[in-house]
Amino acid sequence: MKRMVYPFLAFLMFLLFSEYSYGQAYNFIIYSVNEGLPHGQVTDLTQTPDGFLWVATAGGGLSRFDGHTFQTFTIEDGLRDDFVMNVFIDSQNRIWVSTYYGGVALLEGDRFINPFEDEMIDNSYVTMITEAPGGDLWFGTFENGILIYDGDSFRQLSTEDGLIDDAIWHASWEEDGLIYISTHAGLSIYDGTTFKNFSEEDGFSGDKVFKMVTDSDGLRWFATSRGVTTYDGDTFTPVTEIDGHQLRYIFDIHYSSEGELWIGTEADGLFRKTDKTFEQITKREGLSSNYIHRIFEDRDQNIWIATDENGFALFGGEDFRLFNTMYGLPSNEILSLSKASDGTIWVGTLNGLSSFDGRRFQNYPMFDPDPLRNYVWDIHELEDGTLLIVDYNYSLKVFDGATYRPFPPAEPLSDWYIYDIFFDSRGRLWIGGDSGLALYDNGDLTLFSADDGLTGTMIFHIYEDHLGQLWFGTDSGVSRYDGHQFQSILPWQGLSHYNVNYITQDWNHNYWLGTSGGITFLPFGEFLNPDSMINFGRQEGMRLLETNFLWVDVVNEILWQGTNGGLQSINLNTFYSEGTSAIQHHRLSRYGIGIETTHKTAIDVDGTLWFGSGAGIVILNPENIMMQNSLPQTYLTGILLNGSVPDWSEFRREDIFRYGRRIFPDIRVPSGRNSFVFEFTAPEFLNPGNISYRYMMEGLDPDWNNPITGRQSVYASVPPGEYRFYVQARYGLGEWGPAATYSLSISRPFWQRSAFLFLMGLLLAAGVYGFITYRISHLEKVNLANLVDEKTADLRKSVQEQEILVKEVHHRVKNNLAMICGLLELQAATLTDEQAKNVLRDSILRIYSMSLVHEKLYSNENLTEINISNYIPELLETISHSMNLKKTGIVVHHDIDDLTLSLDTGISCGLLINELVTNSVKHAFNGHQNSPEIFVAFKESGSGKYVEVRDNGKGIDLDAAETKQSSLGLTLIKSLARQLNGELDIETNSRGSRFTIHF
Secondary structure (H helix, E strand, O other), X not given: OOOOOOHHXXXXXHHHHHHOXXXXXXXXXXXXXXXXXXXXXXXXXXXXXXXXXXXXXXXXXXXXXXXXXXXXXXXXXXXXXXXXXXXXXXXXOOEEEEEOXXXXXXXXXXXXXXXXXXXXXXXXXXXXXXXXXXXXXXXXXXXXXXXXXXXXXXXXXXXXXXXXXXXXXXXXXOOOOOEEEEEOOEEXXXXXXXXXXXXXXXXXXXXXXXXXXXXXXXXXXXXXXXXXXXXXXXXXXXXXXXXXXXXXXXXEEEEOXXXXXEEEEOOOOEEEEEOOEEEEEOHHHOOXXXXXXXXXXXXXXXEEEEEOOOOEEEXXXXXXXXXXXXXXXXXXXXXXXXXXXXXOEEEEEOXXXXXXXXXXXXXXXXXXXXXXXXXXXXXEEOOOOOEEEEOOOOOEEEEOOOOEEEOHHHHHHOXXXXXXXXXXXXXXXXXXXXOEEEEEEOOEEEEEOHHHOOOOOOEXXXXXXXXXXXXXXXXXXXXXXXXXXXXXXXXXXXXXXXOEEEEEEOOOOOEEEEEOOEEEEEOXXXXXXXXXXXXXXXHHOOXXXXXXEEEEEOOXXXXXXXXXXXXXXXXXXXXXXXXXXXXXXXXXXXXXXXXXXXXXXXXXXXXXXXXXXXXXXXXXXXXXXXXXXXXXXXXXEEEEEOOEOOOHHHOXXXXXXXXXXXXXXXXXXXXXXXXXXXXXXXXXXXXXXXXXXXXXXXXXXXXXXXXXXXXXXXXXXXXXXXXXXXEEEEEOOOOOOOOXXXXXXXXXXXXXXXXXXXXXXXXXXXXXXXXXXXHHHHHHHHHHHHHHHHHHHHHHHHHHHHHHHHHHHHHHHHHHHHHHHHHHHHXXXXXXXXXXHHHHHHHHHHHHHHHHXXXXXXXXXXXOEEXXXXXXXXXXXXXXXXXXXXXXXXXXXXXXOOOEEEHHHHHHHHHHHHHHHHHHHHHOOXXXXXXXXXXXXXXXXXXXXXXXXXXXXXXXXXXXXXXXXXXXXXXXXXXXXXXXXXXXXXXXXXXXXXXXXXX
16 A cells, blocks of 8 residues: 555545444454344353354354354254253263253254153253263253253252252362352352352352352352352452452353453453453453353363353454554554654554553644644654654654654655655665655755666665665665665566565565565575566465565564555465465454555564554564464365255165264265265364365366365266265465365266176177178179179160060061962962862961961060950951952941950960951851941950950851861861860851850
């Protein structure tokens, strides 16, 4: 943070911090309803061995706390009511609670049960739960005395047995074997047989005794209804006031492991006794409430304060304290700090100058009515004991304890914003500002700029090293001046940032440069070797980079960095010995990134660090804040499977819990359930923000993941396999604590399992075999098809050749038959015998009918079949022409179906029709018919065919025809019918004849 603050912004800051203050002298960390606590009244606190804190509330149930979140148990989880009076962990690590409406409850698994139904305790108002050295549980009640449970049964101690009262608040077993019992009417000391009773009449400060503790000197302290009472074994001594404060009800008293006595009052906060003195701690010092109900010390010796109205608070020890306006400062915004030679601490604020003498603050206003004109930016003590300050106007003033006056070189620097003033070992004043560097020596003012070798124009910090060389942090690197010349390291030469805000040295004389981008380490003697520099930034573990100051704690070997959000520490011992940067962040604040420090305000006061902030002066005890904590233990708190909480009974028959925290069973899930969210925590209360985690999924991650501050890790789409999840925590950059582990496995899908792969292998082998077989068969078929095609082509060629040959044969046969017909016709022409001529004419017609078949065949595409619908009509036409039927008047009719016949059948049918028609022409009419007609039909009938020839002539005499053995016509007809495997049917009468052949 630089000094260049515009007036209007400064005024706003003044208004802001004048209304807002931390009001803390001690580091109390407060937890109340704003942090998630279910109720503001806290009645009891305890801690389980796993480090979790258990918080009993008056109406919100019982909460388990890890430093981050509260998990609360209520009526819904088995409690009788939500007003929890006591919570106790016994030697068997069982958690017991008592509630307002009576009885006790025991945590089993993640629910509370009532273990003592129908017992007296079930209807008793239980005010105390504790355990005797022998393991018996003692339950103190408000009306029934003490109920002692040995694991099997109860026995009672009451006023009838000698107790002073039946309302019990506390019991304590002392080394001498006596039991001190605090009651509502005094003290009972029990030796196991008899009671000795003591009350206000015996010296107690109050009639009610709430608790007893014994300090390291053996002195017993009692919390009563009117202050405290001590007992040395002989005398009771009442203490009713401390430092003038009248003591009223004291509900709790605690003697810590550090030897401190803590007294919790009804309305006056705490009294803390260290050595021989008491100190009162109230809300003014940071408590959340002045109404104290319980004081508890955890296993790390932290002190917890339970209050009756505002939650509970953790006392952070004296790691740091805070002075603010409640302690007399004029403003909470601290701009400068300086320690004078007489030990006085001088403080520059937004509202003037103040001094602290070790007891109180005294303010020295600047008497300017404008609050914006009271800023004190820097303070240095002069040789005469007066103070040189930089005022609101960035000009120099001298303060002599009463008045402010200008410092001599003020006029030449009136236009400067002064960022730093420094007196070197020779008494010279160096002044750094926004316009360069000035040296004031014995009245002479010398200005330095870039022309003189100085890098940068803004000088933020001036430092003198052990050799007397001057160092200047600028807005463009760092410059060193040996009295003669400037040498510089520029940003591009390896600095972590161009703004160098602070410079210091450690005990090894090595240099540490605080920048706006972290810290740069420069070894002594390596100024001209920038390659030797080492930078510390986010990669090395820094959470914040802006450096406002650096302070070397020589005793603890720690380098402290003031940031805009708390402090960061670098362990220089670890750095020098191991080469590692053990960096921790300290917020010094309950909220946000941390308390904001101010530039160049760190001073060393007797080994403690005092620095300025926006909330007052912070006093840090480095030894306390850097105390080594035990290694943090990490626990799994939740597992989500595919985005939801699984039904754990699916993986384990019985649920297992430890202190109400589920112990997750190892799981095996199918391949589709492969996304996981792991939730984890490591209980830490002083600085939970300083806890970081690393995790790894063995079997999936090659190494640990980068550290995170969140408490959750996500794994999506995890492949099948066996895995083990690890998570660890650490404080800052310290050693990693023990790991929480969890095993899981994801089954392979059926298609990745051995049996399935074996089956697939078999199927693949079968498939390959089938393919090869098919391929071979296919190739054989292809080859065969090619061969068939080749042979078919040859056959086609041969058929074509045969068809040509057949056609040629038919053609030659037809021609030969025609030649025979021609020869017969020539022969017939020479004959004079009509009978011989008729025989020749019949032969010619028969030959022609055969010739016509061959003619039709060679002219057709099909050489084996003849179409009779063309053949028979043409045959009838030839017969009509040959026998000159027009002249005789005989008319031939035909009805021919469109049928095809083979060569032999066609020739036989042609000869048959020829014989039947010519016979009708010759013999049916003999000139006796006026309209002679012949009817020729060729039809398909069912599965066969028939030929029918009929006429309307005179008919024939079948008997006579049968006796004419020489009748060639009828003989030929019958022969042709037999060739056709047909049946000849002849019908004749005076109206004509009908010849039908079925075949």
